[in-house]
Amino acid sequence: MARLQNARDATPADLIAPSPIITEPKDNQPMPMQEPIIFDRPAPRPAQPAPQPMDQDARMKALLEILNPQTPALDEAAVLDIVTRNMGATISAATTSATEQARLALSDVLEEARAIVNGAPRTLRIEIKDRITPLPAAPRHPLFDMFLTLVVCGREKHGLPVMLVGPAGSGKTTACQDAAQALGLPFFTNGALTGAHELMGYKDAAGTYHSTPFRAAFEHGGVYLMDEMDRSDPAAVLSLNSALANGFAAFPDRAEPVKAHADFIPVVAANTFGRGADRLYIGANQLDASTLDRFAVLSWDYDEALERALAGDDAWTAYVQAARAAAVDLKIRHVISPRASMSGAVMRRAGLPFDMVAESALWKGLDKEQRERITARISDRITTRAQAPIIHAIAAE
Numbered sequence: 001m002a003r004l005q006n007a008r009d010a011t012p013a014d015l016i017a018p019s020p021i022i023t024e025p026k027d028n029q030p031m032p033m034q035e036p037i038i039f040d041r042p043a044p045r046p047a048q049p050a051p052q053p054m055d056q057d058a059r060m061k062a063l064l065e066i067l068n069p070q071t072p073a074l075d076e077a078a079v080l081d082i083v084t085r086n087m088g089a090t091i092s093a094a095t096t097s098a099t100e101q102a103r104l105a106l107s108d109v110l111e112e113a114r115a116i117v118n119g120a121p122r123t124l125r126i127e128i129k130d131r132i133t134p135l136p137a138a139p140r141h142p143l144f145d146m147f148l149t150l151v152v153c154g155r156e157k158h159g160l161p162v163m164l165v166g167p168a169g170s171g172k173t174t175a176c177q178d179a180a181q182a183l184g185l186p187f188f189t190n191g192a193l194t195g196a197h198e199l200m201g202y203k204d205a206a207g208t209y210h211s212t213p214f215r216a217a218f219e220h221g222g223v224y225l226m227d228e229m230d231r232s233d234p235a236a237v238l239s240l241n242s243a244l245a246n247g248f249a250a251f252p253d254r255a256e257p258v259k260a261h262a263d264f265i266p267v268v269a270a271n272t273f274g275r276g277a278d279r280l281y282i283g284a285n286q287l288d289a290s291t292l293d294r295f296a297v298l299s300w301d302y303d304e305a306l307e308r309a310l311a312g313d314d315a316w317t318a319y320v321q322a323a324r325a326a327a328v329d330l331k332i333r334h335v336i337s338p339r340a341s342m343s344g345a346v347m348r349r350a351g352l353p354f355d356m357v358a359e360s361a362l363w364k365g366l367d368k369e370q371r372e373r374i375t376a377r378i379s380d381r382i383t384t385r386a387q388a389p390i391i392h393a394i395a396a397e
Contacts, residue, residue: 135182139309141171143300144178150296151179151223151265161244161266163229163292165273166300167280169337172269173227175300180223185263188213188224192231196239200251209253214240218249221263230270230284237291240266244294268295280333307338313345319378319386320344320362326377332370336362354387 141147147162154161164172173189180187190198190213199214217224229237243249244266248257272278274287304321311317324336344361348354363371375383 133182133184135178138178139306140178141175141300141303141306143298143303144175147175147298147300148179148182150298151183151267154296155262155265160294160296161268163295163297164267164269164300165297166269166271167302167337168271168335169339170300170302171306171338172300173225176223176225176267176269179265179267183223183263183265185265186217186222188217188222189227190214190225192228193226193236194233196236198236199239200249201253203252209251215251215258217266218243218260218264219258221261223265223267226266226268228270229268230272230274230281230287232285234285234287234291238288241291241294273297279331280335302338307341310338311341311345313341313348313390315385315388316344316348316357317341318382319358322378322382323362323374326374329377330370330373332366332374334366334370348390351390354389 147164150162153159164175166172176189177187193199199212201210201212201215203209214224214226216222226232226237226240243260247260249260250257270284271281272284274284274292276286277284302324304317307321308314308317320336320341327334327336340362344357347357347361352360
C-alpha cells in the first residue's frame, strides 16, 4: 500500500515540492486507491498590495479631518445675521426695560388718580315718596346706593330686610349708619346674641323691665343693625323670625304683642353667609334656614379706592393691599382689613418707623415664616415706597 509522507507539520512549500513515494505492486496486484490529502492549516491568504505613500497635502487634509470632523466652512452671511439678531435683542431688552419703568410710573399715577376719583366725597340726593333728603359729601362704598335701594324695597309689602355679608372691616356698620342718616331715622345696634333676652328684653328680680335696642327700633321706628349675626346663638336669632314675618312681637312687659312701627328697618351683618365656620371665621355658627330665608343678601367686599381715600396714605395703603392679596392667594389665615391701612397711616403720620407700624397695624404677631411668604410676593417698588418716611413740612418762623 502506498504511503504518503506525513504532511501535518510541513510548510506549504514542502507540500508542493516533493512527490509522494509509491512502492511498486508485487505479483501484478492492482494498486489500491490513494487516501485524500487533508491539510490541518488553512490555505495561505493571497498577498495584499503594499500601501502607496501619501503626499504632504493629503496627509495634512486627513489630519484636519481627524481633529475637526464635519467642520463647516465659515459662512460670513450667517455670522452677520447672528450678530444682527443679538444686537436687536439687546436693544429690545433695553427698550422694554425703559418702557416697563415708564409703565410702572404711569400705573402709580393712575392708581392714585383712580383712588381720588372713586373715593372722592359724593353728595347724595335721596328722594323717597316726595321726601328729599340731601346726604352730605363723604367718601362712600360704591355699593351704598344699591344697599340704600334694597333697604327702601324692604319697607314695601313682600319686601325683605337686607343682610350684608362681608369681611371684617369692610364698612358694613358705617353703611347702616349712613342709611339711617339718609332716611332721617335713629340708628340702633347690638352685637352677637347669646340669648333671646338681648332682643326682647327681660324683667329683673324686682319686676323691672329692661328694654333693648331692638325693642326701641321695633316699637318707635329706626334702623336696627344686628351685627355679627353669624356669631350669635342660632336659637336666639330665631326670636327674630316671628317679628320679621308677622310684623308684631311679644315682649315680657306686656301681654298683647307690639306691632312693628312703619319706620322699623332691620338690617343684619355677618362675615359669612350663615352656613357655618370657614377658614378665616372659625367662630361663625350655622344659622337656621328659616332665618336666612327672610333676608335679601348683598355681598359687601373691601373697596380699595375708598380705603385709600380714608387712610390718606397711598404708599402705605398700597403695601397693605398687596399684603392682603398675597395672603389670600397663599391661603394664609390672617385678616388684613382696611383698619390696617387707616390705623397704620395714623402711626406713620406720628413719625413711627415702618417696621413698628407694620408689626402693630398689619402683622399683629403673624408667624415669621408666613410673614416672609407674604412679603416675598410684594414688589420691591411697593415696598420701597412704603418704607420711605413721610416728610412733614416745617413752617417757616
